[in-house]
Amino acid sequence: MSVAYAAEPSTITADAIKPFPKPRTIKELDALFEGAGHPSAIPIVLTPGLAKLLLRRNKKNRLIRPSTITEYARDMVAKAWTLNGEAIKLAWNGDALDGQHRLYACEKAGVSIPTFIVGNLLPEAQDTMDSGLRRTTADVFSLNEEERSTTLAAIVRRVWGWNAGDRKFTRRGSPTKTEARALLREAPEIRRSAEIAGRTRTAFPHIPQSALGTAHYLFNSIDPDETAWFFQRLADGAEIPLGHPILALRSRVTSERAKAGIPWARHLTYLVITWNAVREGRDLSRFSVPAGTPVPEPK
Template sequence: MDIDSGLPLSAPTPRLVQVTPAMAEILLSRTVVNRRLDWGQVDFLADSIIREEWQLTHQGIALDGPLDTGYLLDGQHRLNAVIKAGVAVWIFVFEGLPRTAFPVLDTGKRRSGVDTLSSTGEKYLPVLYSTIRHVILFKNMPDSSWSGNGARIANGRILAAYNEDSGMYRDAVAMGREISKHVFASQTGMAVGYFVTTEAAPAVKVASWIDGLTSGANLEVGDPRLALTKVPHMKKRGAKRRYTMREQVAIYIKAWNAWVGGEKVEKLNFKKTENMPMPVEAKFDR
């Protein structure tokens, strides 16, 4: 295939620049059009910078002229994130972008977390992505809300977590899909519960735990497995409503902890004011 290598006269010039917070403030002072900022996106990017998860990509900032004098056409969120993080990052700066290009900037479809995992060859990608995301939230903000801008997780972080524990996540998704057929909760909620409990207690044989939940055979009153299968859907104004993901995981952990500890439980619930219960630990002797 022949490709014309001749550049159009209006082609912008890319330049790799380490943008400092001070430089970001200067560039923002030369903004052509002030788009309404999504401060949740700014917080998300700033958090990525602080966590040292920022990655250099082809996406950067665009000016209608040279770096020293050009006016900003694109990149407000990245620049505000640099300021908020207080850390310099490497960014591609495109100098000389025509102002006529402004209306078409950032009109492409964002890559989703599911898209990021598509290269793994795994099945059930939406459940896998959601499971990984909520395991990360469990480990980093167990007692905070798992929804909203504060609970966003970078796609790179999702993929890194998968690569570190791919086998465990694969098993968790399979178990979550099966357990959810017999209890009140979603596939993701049960997958997350299974992951964090078996990670904390790898020495516990879970076969009887799973058998009890899925078959219900020979379970006596007070058995935490029976209690978990009897948790009803919450109802609000006559309509069924699932527990939030955080509530689902908490109730699963409560049942697991009681079962591992040999405790009797007839009813399981979780109040919004409660802190997330932590899975009991039982490690292999090393």
């Protein structure tokens, strides 16, 4: 089938795909595969109503992951769900073999999306589905030639959580790949934070790069000059007197790391407590951070 696109293929959404069939019932969907006699793929516009009907055919599948459904639905509502070649897969007898999270998300979002439907598969084909390694946000950044892609992805995820109001960093939710790319477009300075995090971690390897990068991004939005000095001194510990907050931080994380692992949020909490003490010009002799304490707001 020859399709005339109303947009670049990478930005195709349901609104832009006029030639694609839009079946609203199972009967209309089945009619698309009548007479094929073999597995075949057809691009369609999937409506929430058809998604709900197809879920009735979802008789045997993996346990659903609500967080994945929520992430997919956010992209669908934002019209960021693109036609990427992934398909809803149906057996010859009509059973849905693959795509349940996309179907649930389409129903939840209440919007139509473009997708491929593959029909006439053998039921046992389900055994080999989803056997590939899922592409991560770090993979996406790497494919887009971002430097320090793994660190960058981790910092973007934490900044996204911070912006969403998660001050304990205990939520399982994370940005979709589309949301991660959007955040990086909106805040390109995160790239610089990832670079500084890498340098600091090389000199002082006791705080995760993602915590360093997140802190750098937050502090830099308050005072870039003081942030530069703060991270230089955190890295080398030079030219600061006894009792200085940065020396206290370096000592605390070094001793705690030697004894046991430190929860990620506590690393960021220590950094913010130290930053605030430096900004207020006071010494810092001890850190008191009860378990489950939200990360304080940097000043």
